[in-house]
Ligand SMILES: Nc1ncnc2c1ncn2[C@@H]1O[C@H](COP(=O)(O)OP(=O)(O)O)[C@@H](O)[C@H]1O
């Protein structure tokens with residue numbers, strides 16, 4: 001039987017507040033026949049280090065403007081402290097976790113996303129064989145969102161973009177985005193589900209802002225591929241990975257469903 005795969009993206013907003021039960025839920029998923037692939041961010045930790053260095057973090061639609069010095073901090077924080085901390089937390093509950101970044105074995109190939117953002121990568125390819133090889137060994141990859149271009153230049157990648165591209169490349173069934181909010185809030189309420197059209201509407205009217213923008217947009221993007229389910233959950237809530245009632249689900253919109261039907 002081919003095991004089902006779920007990409008679990010852990011946001012920096014919640015990293016420091018994840019209970020040990022969260023890590024155990026990955027083991028529970030495994031018992032249910034679902035293999036986890038972890039992709040993580042660490043935005044607040046990068047900003048903290050930048051502050052300490054007297055640098056001012058700047059974002060455009062949730063993505064960090066990244067010059068050379070910022071990139072160095074991004075690499076130190078994501079591929080260093082955060083990645084290794086997560087590996088330890090997973091190993092403590094018995095998960096065979098192996099840390100890596102998108103640079104290792106050329107896992108995430110990128111080109112520049114936009115001149116204004118500097119060294120921020122747009123993902124062109126994910127080497128899914130690297131991930132499949134690890135899974136075949138029984139290892140769970142813990143991936144820091146950094147990529148590399150054909151010249152060997154490193155790039156900062158928004159972790160939601162990385163998770164979405166990885167989910168598509170490995171044909172994951174599910175993408176779970178773990179954050180510090182119960183889901184997408186519209187008029188102070190967590191909404192149960194959203195279509196792609198609603199996502200754009202709420203970005204335009206400002207109800208969805210900041211780091212939630214790349215999260216919902218990349219989620220919608222992955223639904224266009226093989227991913228069946230995208231859900232945004234609060235990592236501090238018990239059962240967030242295993243209980244279907246948590247969070248906000250992104251669903252294929254009306255128009256896209258019609259397009260799919262007419263292709264059949
Ligand atoms: N409509 C919204 N619903 C929920 N959170 C939102 C919304 N709009 C903006 N946000 C902000 O997005 C944040 C999550 O994005 P981000 O800080 O990048 O988290 P992470 O580090 O988990 O990826 C929330 O903590 C919240 O401040």
Ligand SMILES: CC(=O)N[C@@H](CCC(=O)OP(=O)(O)O)C(=O)O
Pocket residue numbers: 010011012013040041042043044046062063064074120121145156157158159160211
């Ligand atoms: C290009 C870009 O914005 N990269 C992100 C990478 C980390 C990240 O995405 O962290 P969260 O998941 O905590 O938001 C950054 O520099 O903050």
